[in-house]
Amino acid sequence: MNIEQEVGKCDPFTLGPLEAGPACCDPLPVIQVKDLSLRYNGKPALEKVSLDIYEGCITALIGPSGCGKTSLLSAINRLTDLIPGCSVNGRILMQGRNIYDRDENVQALRRQVGMVFQKPTPFPLSIRRNLSLSLHEHGITRKTEVADISEQALRDVGLWDEVCDRMDSAALNLSGGQQQRLCIARALALQPQILLMDEPCSALDPIASGVVEDLICRLRGRYTVVIVTHNLAQARRIANYAAFFWVSGHAGQLIEFGRCQKIFESPRHELTAAYVNGVRG
Amino acid sequence: MYDVVRNRGLRKLREYAAQCLIYTAVLLISAVFIWLLIDLLRGGLSHLSWEFITELPRDAGRAGGIASILVSTLLILLVAVLTAVPVAWMTAVLLAEFVATGSWFGKAVRFSLHVLAGVPSIVFGLFGNAFFCVYLELGFSILSGGLTLACMLLPILTSTAEAGLRAVPHVYRLAASALGLSRAAALLHLILPAAAPVMAAGLLLGIGRALAETAALLFTSGYAERMPDSLLDSGRALALHIFDLSMNVPGGDEPAYASALVLVSLLLGINILAMKFAYGLQRSKLMS
Ligand SMILES: Nc1ncnc2c1ncn2[C@@H]1O[C@H](COP(=O)(O)OP(=O)(O)OP(=O)(O)O)[C@@H](O)[C@H]1O
Numbered sequence: 082m083n084i085e086q087e088v089g090k091c092d093p094f095t096l097g098p099l100e101a102g103p104a105c106c107d108p109l110p111v112i113q114v115k116d117l118s119l120r121y122n123g124k125p126a127l128e129k130v131s132l133d134i135y136e137g138c139i140t141a142l143i144g145p146s147g148c149g150k151t152s153l154l155s156a157i158n159r160l161t162d163l164i165p166g167c168s169v170n171g172r173i174l175m176q177g178r179n180i181y182d183r184d185e186n187v188q189a190l191r192r193q194v195g196m197v198f199q200k201p202t203p204f205p206l207s208i209r210r211n212l213s214l215s216l217h218e219h220g221i222t223r224k225t226e227v228a229d230i231s232e233q234a235l236r237d238v239g240l241w242d243e244v245c246d247r248m249d250s251a252a253l254n255l256s257g258g259q260q261q262r263l264c265i266a267r268a269l270a271l272q273p274q275i276l277l278m279d280e281p282c283s284a285l286d287p288i289a290s291g292v293v294e295d296l297i298c299r300l301r302g303r304y305t306v307v308i309v310t311h312n313l314a315q316a317r318r319i320a321n322y323a324a325f326f327w328v329s330g331h332a333g334q335l336i337e338f339g340r341c342q343k344i345f346e347s348p349r350h351e352l353t354a355a356y357v358n359g360v361r362g
Numbered sequence: 363m364y365d366v367v368r369n370r371g372l373r374k375l376r377e378y379a380a381q382c383l384i385y386t387a388v389l390l391i392s393a394v395f396i397w398l399l400i401d402l403l404r405g406g407l408s409h410l411s412w413e414f415i416t417e418l419p420r421d422a423g424r425a426g427g428i429a430s431i432l433v434s435t436l437l438i439l440l441v442a443v444l445t446a447v448p449v450a451w452m453t454a455v456l457l458a459e460f461v462a463t464g465s466w467f468g469k470a471v472r473f474s475l476h477v478l479a480g481v482p483s484i485v486f487g488l489f490g491n492a493f494f495c496v497y498l499e500l501g502f503s504i505l506s507g508g509l510t511l512a513c514m515l516l517p518i519l520t521s522t523a524e525a526g527l528r529a530v531p532h533v534y535r536l537a538a539s540a541l542g543l544s545r546a547a548a549l550l551h552l553i554l555p556a557a558a559p560v561m562a563a564g565l566l567l568g569i570g571r572a573l574a575e576t577a578a579l580l581f582t583s584g585y586a587e588r589m590p591d592s593l594l595d596s597g598r599a600l601a602l603h604i605f606d607l608s609m610n611v612p613g614g615d616e617p618a619y620a621s622a623l624v625l626v627s628l629l630l631g632i633n634i635l636a637m638k639f640a641y642g643l644q645r646s647k648l649m650s
Pocket residue numbers: 121122126145146147148149150151152153164333
């Protein structure tokens with residue numbers, strides 16, 4: 082399999098089409114992060130971050146290690162609730178409502194906002210059960226329906242042909258790349274609006290990573306994707322928007338946010354310029 | 363150059379010595395077990411027969427079998443496990459999943475469990491006698507004995523189950539939550555199955571302790587050797603029978619050995635069964 086070919090299936094620099102304004106990239110914010118500050122045990126990790134995530138677009142979060150990218154992602158689906166000592170201030174608006182409101186239905190929110198972790202996290206169950214577990218939980222229990230949705234999700238991530246004859250074997254026996262695609266399929270099966278991906282390719286070899294990258298490209302338009310990546314070339318290839326974070330003082334801050342092309346080719350901030358050109362970071 | 367070679371030789375020697383030490387330790391442990399087994403077999407095998415298992419004891423246990431004693435033992439065990447397991451495992455789930463680490467409540471519960479684990483079994487016997495036999499008016503009965511054993515099992519069952527639950531990687535909980543699973547669902551479908559082998563192992567340890575328990579039963583379930591009619595009858599446990607035969611009954615050595623052989627085989631059998639069960643549970647979860 083040729084990586085270049087795999088990746089080449091989606092246009093390498095998405096900013097061309099974006100300028101022309103394809104339907105998928107209407108700058109319609111689905112998530113508005115407003116003055117978000119995040120602390121771990123009182124120690125600030127993110128300070129006053131405000132940015133918009135646009136519908137149908139791929140937004141890349143870039144920046145050096147420890148600048149709070151993962152923290153921002155977990156704030157968007159309130160996974161921060163599960164982290165002891167983590168407190169969030171500020172608002173995140175989704176369709177006008179603040180997800181940190183007291184009466185927010187967190188389970189429904191997390192169904193709407195899928196998440197893929199840096200390391201593949203398949204459950205120690207069969208492949209089939211990995212997919213059906215969350216479907217059952219969300220009230221989809223009819224056998225044929227579950228099977229159909231599972232198959233569609235696996236086809237979407239290009240895993241169906243590889244696993245269709247061993248759906249009942251343990252998911253942990255899959256290769257790392259297959260596991261990661263299974264995790265993406267598991268998230269897609271719930272038909273979320275938004276998909277958060279935390280360095281989904283960092284544990285994969287270049288070929289598997291190319292497959293996943295290609296998959297993310299195909300999600301554009303159908304899903305809103307927020308992806309954390311340390312691979313700047315990858316961010317440049319797939320993202321419509323990019324947000325650059327940097328640790329200043331002790332907390333991570335958003336330095337610059339804008340169209341991907343802008344960030345990479347004519348950044349306004351000198352830190353951004355230094356980082357994307359590989360001078361610092 | 364010479365130094366390097368000598369160093370390598372030294373390292374090899376050290377490695378070899380370590381290996382020898384480990385093998386000796388392993389051999390020693392196996393030797394103790396095998397010696398014990400041989401001793402039991404030599405002393406008890408000749409006395410062991412189908413009749414020994416199925417007949418009631420006669421002449422203070424010198425003749426006849428241990429049928430009633432086996433039944434009493436199993437009933438005591440059943441009472442103990444059935445009462446201790448739900449309480450212990452629910453406590454473990456509470457401690458591991460729902461109580462914040464370092465909260466005073468968790469600390470208090472854990473502290474009392476530690477204390478409980480360190481209490482000698484004779485003290486449990488006295489407590490059981492005062493509380494179950496006298497205060498609750500259950501008398502010397504299988505029920506009193508079983509409930510006393512349940513109190514003894516609580517710490518061991520709770521701490522092993524909690525350790526098993528805590529050993530389940532945190533990412534499963536995160537990944538499950540990220541998929542919108544409720545905590546109850548994550549617990550039921552992911553975390554408990556993943557912890558099941560450890561919890562089963564803890565249960566084994568507990569059953570082993572309960573089977574071998576003598577002192578705590580002396581004052582609670584009593585030592586009537588006839589067949590129990592109900593849980594409110596007194597019943598003699600197997601370990602107590604062995605104790606009685608070897609200490610109080612002249613000429614009771616052979617049946618004591620044979621009973622000990624039965625006890626050890628029971629322990630072995632339960633171990634193997636539970637291991638199979640834990641393995642099967644894991645497999646069936648993987649398959650469904
Ligand atoms: N559970 C936690 N408890 C305490 N501090 C944490 C925790 N998670 C993250 N932090 C701290 O918060 C800061 C931001 O961490 P975060 O994981 O969001 O960075 P990141 O940008 O994702 O880094 P990387 O690129 O290495 O993944 C770091 O200084 C980190 O030490």
